[in-house]
Amino acid sequence: MALFLMASAIAFPGASVAIAINLLFAGLLTILLPAINTSLKTPGTLGFFSGLNVVAFTLIYFLVEETKQLTLEELDLVYDNPKSMFAGYQLKYNMLYYLKSQLGGEIFYHEADVDGISLRVSARVSGGPGAVAGFFTYNNDTQESDVEILTRDGNTRLHFSNQPTADARDYQIPGATFNESLPYKPTHDWTVYRLDWLPHDNTNVWYADGKVLSSTQVSVPSVLSTVFINMWGNGDPWSGHMAVDDKARLDIQWIEMALTLR
Numbered sequence: 060m061a062l063f064l065m066a067s068a069i070a071f072p073g074a075s076v077a078i079a080i081n082l083l084f085a086g087l088l089t090i091l092l093p094a095i096n097t098s099l100k101t102p103g104t105l106g107f108f109s110g111l112n113v114v115a116f117t118l119i120y121f122l123v124e125e126t127k128q129l130t131l132e133e134l135d136l137v138y139d140n141p142k143s144m145f146a147g148y149q150l151k152y153n154m155l156y157y158l159k160s161q162l163g164g165e166i167f168y169h170e171a172d173v174d175g176i177s178l179r180v181s182a183r184v185s186g187g188p189g190a191v192a193g194f195f196t197y198n199n200d201t202q203e204s205d206v207e208i209l210t211r212d213g214n215t216r217l218h219f220s221n222q223p224t225a226d227a228r229d230y231q232i233p234g235a236t237f238n239e240s241l242p243y244k245p246t247h248d249w250t251v252y253r254l255d256w257l258p259h260d261n262t263n264v265w266y267a268d269g270k271v272l273s274s275t276q277v278s279v280p281s282v283l284s285t286v287f288i289n290m291w292g293n294g295d296p297w298s299g300h301m302a303v304d305d306k307a308r309l310d311i312q313w314i315e316m317a318l319t320l321r
Contacts, residue, residue: 121146139169163190163291164309168316171198171285175319178254178286181312184208185247189301190292192309196256196284204256204263204280210307211299214245217252219265221278234277241267249312256280283321288314 096104124137124145176196184192188211195205203222220236241250253266258281264274290309292298301307 121149163289165287165289165291167288168286170320171283172320173284173286173318174321175258176254176256176286177315177317178256179251179315180253180288181249181251181314183247183249183310184210184308185310186210186307187301187305188307189294189299189305190290190307190309191298192290194252194254194288196254196280196286198280198282198284202280202282202284204254206252206254206265208246209298214247215241217241217246217265217267217272219254219263219273221263221275221280223278232278234275237265237273237275239265239267239272242270242272256284286316 092104095107099107122142122145126134126137129137173196178194178196180194182192182194184190188209190210192208192210193205195203195207197203201223205218205220205222207218207220209216209218217239218236219239222235223232224236225231244250251266251268253264253269255262255264255266256279257263258279261276261279261281262274263276263279265272288311290307292301292307294300
């Protein structure tokens, strides 16, 4: 028992307080249960504690992270994220899965201190229409550089862009976005996608398998950014709608990032 409590205290910050509170309320329950049962009768007592279980389930679902098979170092990364971020993820993604909506996945560089990057990802994309694979830098919706692969496009189309791609009148900004074809092979084959964001040269260059496909000096992001790799879809006109029980995949062999940090 002592070993278990020590391990819990190491793995979960504040575990000693949680255990103490748990034992306190267990003792209070033992003392107060006869009075509660006398007042509410058996059906009322069962209903009262059933309601508490619903409240507990909701709090655990939105506030308690999964820690199964994680190392202590990985636990530190989990607990570095605010509870609001985890609760938002549970609401936006996991609940949508149970409602038969679209579920995506994402990995990202946590700090917004990237001042230039050569991002290289060996990946392949396959599956039904309605999903978008993205490799991109991001600060806000007007400071973003993208590589996007849409499953509704078939097997060869790539989209490269710097945001914004349209002006205040919703006219497309020339040189801010490019639609290219992947040379010689489909997107469901392994391909090395590369984005070079060079803000100090006011230049972006996009590659596939080492071949330059597009470059621009238009709408190049100029502020510190984060880095994202994701697979998503929300049924809007851009991603397209995915049929119920259909699916798409983004497989990644490796990721390389040469960063300039500030």
